[in-house]
Each structure stands twice: as structure tokens, then as C-alpha cells.
Amino acid sequence: MRPPDFARMLRRSGGRATPGRLRLMRALWKEPAPVTAARLQKSLGRTLNLATLYRALDALAGVGVVRRVDFRHGHAHYELAAPARAHHHHLACTGCGAVEDVSCTLRPRLKRASAFSAITDHAMEYFGLCKACGARGAERVSRTRTEAME
Amino acid sequence: MRPPDFARMLRRSGGRATPGRLRLMRALWKEPAPVTAARLQKSLGRTLNLATLYRALDALAGVGVVRRVDFRHGHAHYELAAPARAHHHHLACTGCGAVEDVSCTLRPRLKRASAFSAITDHAMEYFGLCKACGARGAERVSRTRTEAME
DNA sequence: AACACAAATGCGAATTATTCGCAATAATGT
DNA sequence: ACATTATTGCGAATAATTCGCATTTGTGTT
Ligand SMILES: [Mn+2]
Ligand SMILES: [Mn+2]
Ligand SMILES: [Zn+2]
Ligand SMILES: [Zn+2]
Numbered sequence: 001m002r003p004p005d006f007a008r009m010l011r012r013s014g015g016r017a018t019p020g021r022l023r024l025m026r027a028l029w030k031e032p033a034p035v036t037a038a039r040l041q042k043s044l045g046r047t048l049n050l051a052t053l054y055r056a057l058d059a060l061a062g063v064g065v066v067r068r069v070d071f072r073h074g075h076a077h078y079e080l081a082a083p084a085r086a087h088h089h090h091l092a093c094t095g096c097g098a099v100e101d102v103s104c105t106l107r108p109r110l111k112r113a114s115a116f117s118a119i120t121d122h123a124m125e126y127f128g129l130c131k132a133c134g135a136r137g138a139e140r141v142s143r144t145r146t147e148a149m150e
Numbered sequence: 151m152r153p154p155d156f157a158r159m160l161r162r163s164g165g166r167a168t169p170g171r172l173r174l175m176r177a178l179w180k181e182p183a184p185v186t187a188a189r190l191q192k193s194l195g196r197t198l199n200l201a202t203l204y205r206a207l208d209a210l211a212g213v214g215v216v217r218r219v220d221f222r223h224g225h226a227h228y229e230l231a232a233p234a235r236a237h238h239h240h241l242a243c244t245g246c247g248a249v250e251d252v253s254c255t256l257r258p259r260l261k262r263a264s265a266f267s268a269i270t271d272h273a274m275e276y277f278g279l280c281k282a283c284g285a286r287g288a289e290r291v292s293r294t295r296t297e298a299m300e
Numbered sequence: 301a302a303c304a305c306a307a308a309t310g311c312g313a314a315t316t317a318t319t320c321g322c323a324a325t326a327a328t329g330t
Numbered sequence: 331a332c333a334t335t336a337t338t339g340c341g342a343a344t345a346a347t348t349c350g351c352a353t354t355t356g357t358g359t360t
Contacts, residue, residue, distance in 0.1 A: 117284030134267030
């Protein structure tokens with residue numbers, strides 16, 4: 001699958017197609033799983049200031065181009081969203097940090113009428129142990145921190 | 151509904167029933183929605199040191215007595231879990247921070263075999279606009295920070 | 301092609317939530 | 331009453347994320 005037209009995507013969402021944000025998008029496009037801002041910066045060869053990167057990620061998340069994911073690691077992870085990548089969720093190993101995409105099985109909207117007028121988004125992550133970690137024994141594993149968890 | 155036997159609950163989960171943790175449990179029991187550590191401390195009359203509170207919440211979350219909830223506010227929220235409160239999720243207003251409980255509609259487990267040996271937990275929150283915020287207009291609302299969001 | 305203006309960037313400093321080290325206490329089982 | 335070990339308080343440390351501000355640079359328009 002070839003990369004989308006990021007420049008157009010950025011402009012369409014009300015922003016500018018700066019070289020930095022284009023590199024950011026291309027880097028995210030290659031990531032198989034949500035990454036931290038720090039790792040993303042590293043993968044960009046440090047060419048983008050971290051504060052700038054955070055601002056970009058925040059802005060892009062604001063317009064739905066990027067999704068922020070919480071794996072309970074104490075820091076945020078980001079991945080491409082919207083038109084670039086199909087909506088999905090994750091299954092994360094609490095032992096080694098391995099992440100697997102899972103499709104969204106949520107009913108389109110909550111059935112019962114609630115005190116809400118609109119539901120605009122949702123977050124959902126599954127946590128468990130990958131086969132490897134499950135075999136190694138849950139306890140020993142639980143205090144391991146792998147590169148994959150960063 | 152009368153409060154559970156927190157002392158027993160704490161001991162059964164491998165901890166001690168200290169006056170501090172008992173107060174903590176009772177305070178959580180009264181909260182209608184997940185609260186931050188800071189707010190919880192305040193509701194405890196500052197009688198518990200914040201570091202201690204964080205350690206307690208972390209320990210209790212570890213044994214499943216407490217659940218940590220992420221509303222994308224930049225800080226964690228906590229609520230009673232396990233036997234005390236039935237498993238559920240939330241619908242949070244991105245305008246004013248109002249929170250409504252929603253039942254869990256997730257299939258017990260993912261059907262397809264995955265590279266995982268066990269799924270032990272999951273997080274899921276819906277985001278949207280409550281009727282009040284929906285009426286007031288989404289944009290104006292989006293930059294409001296209410297006490298309910300703390 | 302030259303302009304005008306808002307958006308984006310870099311840098312360093314500031315915030316904030318959360319965690320740690322460590323010595324002192326106190327809960328629990330014997 | 332005793333030994334063991336979890337829990338606590340304090341202050342200091344971290345780590346992630348954000349801010350202020352001056353400077354640069356896209357982009358739409360003359
Ligand atoms: Mn993904
Ligand atoms: Mn709740
Ligand atoms: Zn694993
Ligand atoms: Zn609202």
C-alpha cells in the first residue's frame with residue numbers, strides 16, 4: 001500500500017504542509033504500532049524539536065489526523081488515524097509491550113438515550129500477555145520494561 | 151446500598167487495613183465518578199500525604215480494587231473497582247467534564263486467535279458532548295475547563 | 301514575483317503529575 | 331509481647347508535556 005498524499009491531507013485539515021510535518025507523517029506511516037513523541041523524534045533523526053513535535057501531534061490529534069493512545073505506560077503514544085489508517089484499537093502485552101491491532105467491535109452508538117447529545121470518539125485498549133510472556137510466567141514478566149514499551 | 155467491608159477487602163487483597171486506606175476507600179465509595187489523586191486528597195481533608203496516596207492507589211489498582219481511568223485530561227482518575235463496584239465504563243463530556251457510567255458491551259473475549267495467551271483487562275471510554283454542552287455549541291465549549299474535569 | 305499574515309518552529313525555561321529515597325510507624329501473624 | 335514487613339510522611343527528584351517569545355516560512359492574494 002503506497003503512502004497517502006500527506007501534503008493534501010495536512011492542508012485539507014486546516015494546517016500547512018511544512019517539511020517537518022510531512023516527515024512526521026511519513027515517519028508515523030511506517031510505524032507498525034503507536035509510538036511515543038520521543039521515539040518519533042529519534043526516528044526523525046532529531047530534526048524536529050521535541051516541543052514542536054508535541055505541538056504538531058497535539059494539533060493533528062485535534063483534527064483527527066493522529067490518534068493519541070494510552071497504554072498505561074505513563075506517557076502518550078501516537079499513531080496515524082483518520083483516512084490514512086482504518087479505525088482500530090489495540091491489544092497490548094503488559095509484559096513486553098508487544099502491540100497487536102484489533103478491529104473495533106463497538107456498537108456504532110450507545111443504544112439507550114443518555115444525557116449526551118453526541119458521542120464523538122472513544123478509546124479502547126485491551127491488556128494481556130502475549131504468548132511468549134504468558135509462557136514465561138506472569139509475575140516475573142510484570143516488572144520488565146522493554147524497548148517496545150517506550 | 152451500604153458500604154462493603156473495606157477492611158476485609160483490603161486484607162483479602164494482600165494489604166493492610168490502615169486507617170488511611172480505609173478512609174481512602176470510604177472516600178472513593180462516595181464519589182459518583184472517577185476522581186484525581188489531588189481531589190481525593192482534598193476530600194480526605196489532606197490527612198493523607200499525596201505520595202502515600204499515589205502509592206496506595208497504585209497498589210490497590212495493582213490488585214484490582216481500584217481502577218485507573220484516563221479521560222485525556224493529562225492526569226489520572228481513580229474509582230472503586232472489583233467487588234465494590236460493578237465493572238463498567240464511561241462517557242465523558244469533552245466540554246464540561248461531566249461523566250456518565252455506561253455498561254460494558256464488549257464481547258467477553260476476542261474471538262479470533264491472536265498472538266496473545268490471555269486478555270486480563272481493558273480500558274474504554276466514550277467521549278462526546280453532554281446535552282448542555284451540545285446546545286451551547288461545540289467550539290465555544292471545547293476550551294472550557296470545569297471543576298468536574300479536575 | 302513581491303506581500304501580508306497566520307501558522308509553525310526552535311530554544312530554553314516552566315509546569316505538573318507522579319515517583320523515589322529513607323527513616324519512622326504501625327498492622328498482622330505467631 | 332515480638333518479629334516481620336507494609337505503609338507513611340517528607341522532601342527531593344523525575345519525566346513528560348507545555349509555554350513564552352522571537353524568528354522563520356507556508357499560502358493565499360495582489
Ligand atoms: Mn494501531
Ligand atoms: Mn464510574
Ligand atoms: Zn509480551
Ligand atoms: Zn458537557
